[in-house]
Amino acid sequence: MVVLDFETTGLSPHSGDRAIEIGAVRIEQGRITDRFTGLMNPGMRINSFIERYTGITNAMLRDAPPCEQVMRQFADFVEDYDMVAHNASFDSRFLTSELRRVGRESPGEFACSMLASRRLYQDAPNHKLGTLVRFHQLPNDGTFHRALADADMTTHLWLKMLTDIEEAYQLEQIPFFLMQEISHTPKAMIDRFLKSWRAKHG
DNA sequence: TGCCAGGCCCTCTTTAGGGCCTT
Numbered sequence: 313m314v315v316l317d318f319e320t321t322g323l324s325p326h327s328g329d330r331a332i333e334i335g336a337v338r339i340e341q342g343r344i345t346d347r348f349t350g351l352m353n354p355g356m357r358i359n360s361f362i363e364r365y366t367g368i369t370n371a372m373l374r375d376a377p378p379c380e381q382v383m384r385q386f387a388d389f390v391e392d393y394d395m396v397a398h399n400a401s402f403d404s405r406f407l408t409s410e411l412r413r414v415g416r417e418s419p420g421e422f423a424c425s426m427l428a429s430r431r432l433y434q435d436a437p438n439h440k441l442g443t444l445v446r447f448h449q450l451p452n453d454g455t456f457h458r459a460l461a462d463a464d465m466t467t468h469l470w471l472k473m474l475t476d477i478e479e480a481y482q483l484e485q486i487p488f489f490l491m492q493e494i495s496h497t498p499k500a501m502i503d504r505f506l507k508s509w510r511a512k513h514g
Numbered sequence: 515t516g517c518c519a520g521g522c523c524c525t526c527t528t529t530a531g532g533g534c535c536t537t
Contacts, residue, residue, distance in 0.1 A: 320537050324519040329537075362537065401521055402536035426535060427522070440535070457537080 314338050314393040314420070315470060317463040318406045319366045321358050325409035330354035331379055332368055334386055335459030337467045338393065342474070344467060348389045349460040351376040366457045380414050387416040398441045398466045400424035425470050432473055444469055 315337045322329035332354050338346040351368065353376045363369050376382075397403035400422040411417050429439045436447050441462060445452050450468040455461035 318537080322519090323537055326520090327518065329519095332537090365537065397536085399521095399534090399536040402519090405520080406537090424522095430523085430534090438534075 313396055313423075314390050315396045315463050315467040316390075316403050316407065317397060317459045317466060318403050319362075319368060319457065319459050320406055321354055321356065321362060323402070325406055329406075330356065331383075331406050331410050332358060332362075332373055332376075333366070333459040334382065335461070335463035336386065336389065337460075337463045338389075339467060339471070342471060346389075347460065347463075348386060349463075350382040350385070352379040352382040353377065354379055368458075379410055383410045383414050384416065387411060387414070387418070390418055390420065392419045394420040394423065396423045396425055396466065396470050398424070398462070398469070399426045423470075425466055425473065428473050429469070432476060441465060441469070448472055 317335045318331050319333040320329050320331050331352060333351050334349065336348040337344055338348075351372060353373050355378065357370050358368070358373065395404075395407075395418070401424070404422045407418060426439050426441075429436065429444055433439075433444070433447070437443055442456050442465075444450070445465045445468075448469065450465060450472065452465050452468075453461065
């Protein structure tokens, strides 16, 4: 699967917002096998809030390739893999919007690490990505709100959740139907995960 | 002119409202 994160000019592609950076991590057999990242020029200036929030400046975007070029490359990277994102409804909207502009689409399904976290870690202070990284002491380099850094942290969070789900399942603490229900994760994704997990652990 | 995201989930709910998450 591919873990995905967008930085954007705002919250809604339906209000004209565009992607300005994409970061993605490919996971196979529970291990990171490839990464993709790129700044992209949205053809518009970003406001000062976004500059402060992400650290991405208008000067950086001026020299970046256009969204269309980066998204075509990303479409080739993601192929038909299923995807994971933290608050997936946000990233899936931008992915659909940006791919549609270049006549592409992603056939994969989305799972949401935020919804899964709300189910699995009810003792967490909240379910922001940064909070969960600290709560679980997940690997990070101190960078937040940049696409590849956030995708990397989401990857570590997702792998931890899969392990915790599997352990709970093995311990018969949760039945299989609940695994499918957790986080709205598509059944096919859970099935593929279990198959690869068992191949790895015997 | 005035509006301005959207989906999940809880609750003082279902004839609704508001917090949480993402930028």
